[in-house]
Amino acid sequence: MLTEKQIRAFKPRENDYIVSDGRSTRGEGVLILKVRPNGTKEYYFQRHVAGKKKLTKVGVWPTLSLVEARESCREQRTKVIAGGTFNDLLDAYVSKLTGENAASTDDVQWSFKRYVTEPFPNLAILPACAIGPGEIRDIITRMIERGITTYCNRVRSRLHAAFQMGLEQEFNPRNYHQDGLKFGLQNNPVASIPVQDDWERPGDRTLTVEELATLWQLLPEKLSLTTAVLIQFLIASGGQRPEQLLAVERQQYYKDHLLIRNKKGRDGERAAHAVPYNKLMRQSLHTMSEISSTSVYPFEGKNEGKSLHANSLSRAVTKLYGRHAEKFEEPFTLRDLRRTCKTLMGVAGISKELRDRIQGHAFSDVSSKHYDRYDYFKEKKSGLARWSTWLEKNAIKRP
Structure with a gap:
């Protein structure tokens, strides 16, 4: 594996040359360092797609440290391994509710379509693991801007449950190898989004x-x-x-x-x-x-x-x-x-x-x-x- 000391010592040559950060499991991709003739040292995430090498630039050393490059590479690797999109995750959650004969199934499916996948089609096709708190915040913000109050909390709760299901699928040792679709989740991005408590107060309005x-x-x-x-x-x-x-x-x-x-x-x-x-x-x-x-x-x-x-x-x-x-x-x-x-x-x-x-x-x-x-x-x-x-x-x- 590379060290900061080694990277600092690499000298430019007449042509580009590449140094790998180490071996990884086949198909997962690897972090490499490319040294340019002008002395620039660039990080890339390298993986094979359809038998061909594909490079994704991660950053430039020393602006990006080796530790940060490895972390970025890990995130890229997770996205490659986990093919499940955000939309796949929501569909999987609806299927789970359907299997449980839950009364809320139709409403959950409708709310995902109405407030998530239709208004945010670009998010729906992203890997589920690429969805962070910022994306969830944008979904709820759009609802609030449309004058929707209490139902914002319902959608937030359902998104939280969907990601939690994905996490349990990822880390439950009993069924990890049984589930075909993986999402590569490391945390629940909805957990950072606060519930709007003032919209949850019990009502007392009765018509005369x-x-x-x-x-x-x-x-x-x-x-x-x-x-x-x-x-x-x-x-x-x-x-x-x-x-x-x-x-x-x-x-x-x-x-x-x-x-x-x-x-x-x-x-x-x-x-x-x-x-x-x-x-x-x-x-x-x-x-x-x-x-x-x-x-x-x-x-x-x-x-x-x-x-x-x-x-x-x-x-x-x-x-x-x-x-x-x-x-x-x-x-x-x-x-x-x-x-x-x-x-x-x-x-x-x-x-x-x-x-x-x-x-x-x-x-x-x-x-x-x-x-x-x-x-x-x-x-x-x-x-x-x-x-x-x-x-x-x-x-x-x-x-």
Whole structure:
């Protein structure tokens, strides 16, 4: 191996000559020093591509020390060995979620395409190991400049998880030789990017009865029919989680109820959550059936066979408020509608326990977790019928 003393002692000759820094594993490439006739000493990373030598200039000695040249060469070698691109890493993470049947799979895939690969195509084709904190910062900055707040943290978290998966694949001794695609990661570049904590504070906004009535009346005229009917259905159903509801295919809408499968449940939370229909829910489903009675999802988006996306729904609610801010006391979001339903169902005389069951909340006490297998279908049906009657009187038919 070369030393600084040796490099200093090398004398120029009539022609260029090369000195290697030592042997390396076949195919990984090696650091070499080229001495020019004028005395200039240059570092190169040399490797063989398709049987031919390829040189990549690393720097000039002594501006770049031998230690720094070796480090640069190591990074270059990692990129050569690890063929996995940034896009490959994101695809691998989505495949992992798909294999785990994760409820967030579609949303994760959509967010990577929307905020990473489409706006940054040049980053997507780079080796994953070439992505650093600066590139991740640029991705999140672009989102913030577009006025996106809380969802920035979601994308950051998903990128962190993708790189962490790549690291575990690289350094897990049990499956290192089993995985074909390598990424050559040495660290997680997302770890240096801070979470925007001020956008994670729990909300407390609930719409008043008057505001809910105003919203209900605005929906059919100010939004697309599918979006408007979906929001009415969410309200009529007592504030179900939009992401879970939109994942329910038509075959899970039965004669008297729909079945929401909670793929990401916590201890004490049911794997399946039955939501009985009330009068308003049936009206919404009838409207959607008139549009299409055979689509995979009752609330189908622009793409055939695909449900309307929860993020599109969220943006629609935010834009609706923005266009009619004078009609409401303060801003509200899609997430606030679930809280509003929970609160106003209490005003309608529905007990907290029943409201929790209608919204599919977890019951973590020992009795609920391990012994109580009663489905409470009859009670939920009665509660939702009462909620429907209250909505008609106080919101829908309100002058």
